Amino acid sequence: MEFLQQLVNGVSLGSIYALIALGYTMVYGIVKLINFAHGDIFMVGAFIGFYSITILDLGFFPSLLISMVTCAILGVLIERIAYKPLRNATRIAALITAIGVSLLIEYGVIYVRGAQPEAYPGDLIPATSLDFLGVKVSSQSLLILGTSVVLMILLQFIVHKTKIGKAMRAVSHDMDAARLMGINVNNTISATFAIGSALAGAAGVAFGMYYTKIEPLMGIIPGLKAFVAAVLGGIGIIPGAMVGGLLLGVIESLVSAAGFSLWRDGVAFVVLILILIFRPAGLFGKNVREKV
Amino acid sequence: MLKIKDINVYYGNIHALKGVSLDINEGEIVTLIGANGAGKSTLLKTISGLLKPKNGNILFEGQSISGKVAQAIVKQGLSHVPEGRRVFANMSVEENLELGAYLRKDKQGIKEDFEKVYNLFPRLLERRKQLSGTLSGGEQQMLAMGRALMARPKLLLLDEPSMGLAPLLVKTIFRIIDEINQSGTTILLVEQNANMALSIADRAYVIETGKIVLSGSSDELNQSDQIRMAYLGGH
Numbered sequence: 001m002e003f004l005q006q007l008v009n010g011v012s013l014g015s016i017y018a019l020i021a022l023g024y025t026m027v028y029g030i031v032k033l034i035n036f037a038h039g040d041i042f043m044v045g046a047f048i049g050f051y052s053i054t055i056l057d058l059g060f061f062p063s064l065l066i067s068m069v070t071c072a073i074l075g076v077l078i079e080r081i082a083y084k085p086l087r088n089a090t091r092i093a094a095l096i097t098a099i100g101v102s103l104l105i106e107y108g109v110i111y112v113r114g115a116q117p118e119a120y121p122g123d124l125i126p127a128t129s130l131d132f133l134g135v136k137v138s139s140q141s142l143l144i145l146g147t148s149v150v151l152m153i154l155l156q157f158i159v160h161k162t163k164i165g166k167a168m169r170a171v172s173h174d175m176d177a178a179r180l181m182g183i184n185v186n187n188t189i190s191a192t193f194a195i196g197s198a199l200a201g202a203a204g205v206a207f208g209m210y211y212t213k214i215e216p217l218m219g220i221i222p223g224l225k226a227f228v229a230a231v232l233g234g235i236g237i238i239p240g241a242m243v244g245g246l247l248l249g250v251i252e253s254l255v256s257a258a259g260f261s262l263w264r265d266g267v268a269f270v271v272l273i274l275i276l277i278f279r280p281a282g283l284f285g286k287n288v289r290e291k292v
Numbered sequence: 293m294l295k296i297k298d299i300n301v302y303y304g305n306i307h308a309l310k311g312v313s314l315d316i317n318e319g320e321i322v323t324l325i326g327a328n329g330a331g332k333s334t335l336l337k338t339i340s341g342l343l344k345p346k347n348g349n350i351l352f353e354g355q356s357i358s359g360k361v362a363q364a365i366v367k368q369g370l371s372h373v374p375e376g377r378r379v380f381a382n383m384s385v386e387e388n389l390e391l392g393a394y395l396r397k398d399k400q401g402i403k404e405d406f407e408k409v410y411n412l413f414p415r416l417l418e419r420r421k422q423l424s425g426t427l428s429g430g431e432q433q434m435l436a437m438g439r440a441l442m443a444r445p446k447l448l449l450l451d452e453p454s455m456g457l458a459p460l461l462v463k464t465i466f467r468i469i470d471e472i473n474q475s476g477t478t479i480l481l482v483e484q485n486a487n488m489a490l491s492i493a494d495r496a497y498v499i500e501t502g503k504i505v506l507s508g509s510s511d512e513l514n515q516s517d518q519i520r521m522a523y524l525g526g527h
Contacts, residue, residue, distance in 0.1 A: 163394070166383070166387060166390065166391060167391075167394070169380065169382060169383060170380050170383070170391050173380045173381065173382050173383075174378050174380065176342055176374070176378070177374060177378035177379075177380065178380075178391075179341070179342060179361075179362040179363065180340060180342070180362055180366065180371070180372050180374060180378075180440075181366065181391045181392060181394045181395075181439070181443075182362070182363045182366035182367060182394045182395035182443065183363070183391070183394055184363055
């Protein structure tokens with residue numbers, strides 16, 4: 001039962017990683033950029049959620065929504081201001097810019113509100129827990145998991161069934177061919193940043209609820225781990241990010257449960273190294289190119 | 293319908309098109325023939341807005357389109373089937389065709405055009421749920437053409453539709469190009485297979501290292517010794 005319990009905890013934590021990983025993977029899929037500022041958008045999302053709950057006195061869902069919308073706008077602004085002018089520059093130039101944006105957001109937030117941590121209120125939802133065959137699932141975990149699952153289903157729907165989703169897939173596959181269809185590539189890229197950042201914002205609120213403590217540098221480690229999750233699943237592949245995130249969460253929880261909780265963060269990177277050695281394209285990635 | 297006046301196009305320092313002029317009248321099939329690297333694809337990309345000319349002018353139905361973004365040019369009724377098909381391999385045949393009609397809002401008209409395209413290419417109907425990356429080269433060519441037709445273009449640019457296809461398939465593709473033209477679409481056809489191209493075209497231009505060196509009716513060019521030697525395997 002201990003194993004099952006840890007599995008449940010892992011899935012809950014993993015769904016947060018998955019939400020962040022989706023943004024990494026979507027942005028990479030469309031502009032081939034590892035957006036290192038993504039973890040910081042997640043942090044901003046956590047703070048926006050916190051202020052909505054404490055200052056505006058709103059509940060979980062309205063705060064989640066405000067956080068997602070704010071992060072979407074932030075993501076679009078970052079893309080338009082920092083990345084778009086570099087679209088034809090070398091990849092390394094864009095990557096270094098992303099690191100710069102990351103630092104700017106982290107220390108910008110510290111400048112504005114200070115570096116002190118905040119604690120998410122614990123009474124956001126009634127703290128009960130359900131018993132399934134001896135496995136305890138807190139109402140909080142259920143809410144996080146439920147929110148993540150709904151958002152992922154929504155994302156799949158957007159990407160596969162809507163016009164903007166189809167445009168996103170077309171642009172990520174072949175930008176020039178997409179232009180020839182009459183697709184506005186700039187708007188499509190903005191939409192991708194908006195959706196990815198909104199998911200990071202949601203992850204920030206979920207993370208705040210789960211771990212209670214938030215602070216301006218909180219985006220670094222979860223951001224890196226979500227990046228590992230995206231690579232684990234195959235960067236650029238949306239289902240890959242979902243599975244990669246869940247897997248990483250479960251692995252971490254099991255490692256902690258086995259008594260190696262100090263090794264927890266290290267394990268994520270061991271996983272990354274193993275993937276890069278044995279399956280560089282990730283679990284869902286194809287090593288062969290399509291025929292031409 | 294299309295009037296290109298003295299355009300110059302550069303890739304960095306490379307002068308790819310040197311003062312090219314070309315005319316296409318409504319209802320024609322005009323072919324542009326030339327060797328690899330002569331500038332054929334560059335010209336098509338410049339017309340459809342993927343490349344910007346440094347100077348010169350391109351008029352489409354009397355309106356200047358040089359320097360406009362590709363999106364605006366598609367909207368005016370000019371579609372480009374790029375070299376190498378460039379289908380969206382990660383999407384189904386049906387989704388590829390839907391993207392072809394991306395700028396259109398007339399649901400009824402789009403439905404009709406789906407039927408038209410499936411009539412023209414029955415193979416695509418059979419495979420409409422299949423990922424386009426799994427299609428054969430010929431089927432991908434059909435899809436690329438069908439996708440362009442979904443925009444209901446007045447002028448269709450075709451870049452090397454016969455490339456890499458078996459001879460029998462090349463014949464089919466050319467027959468369909470002729471059909472598309474019969475139903476009222478003007479065509480600019482870029483080909484290395486000069487024989488086939490001249491057989492369906494009304495007029496032809498010959499391009500060498502970025503310059504138009506010869507033009508005339510297909511019959512005239514078919515008779516020309518220079519062309520026979522250089523492009524038709526000269527007998």
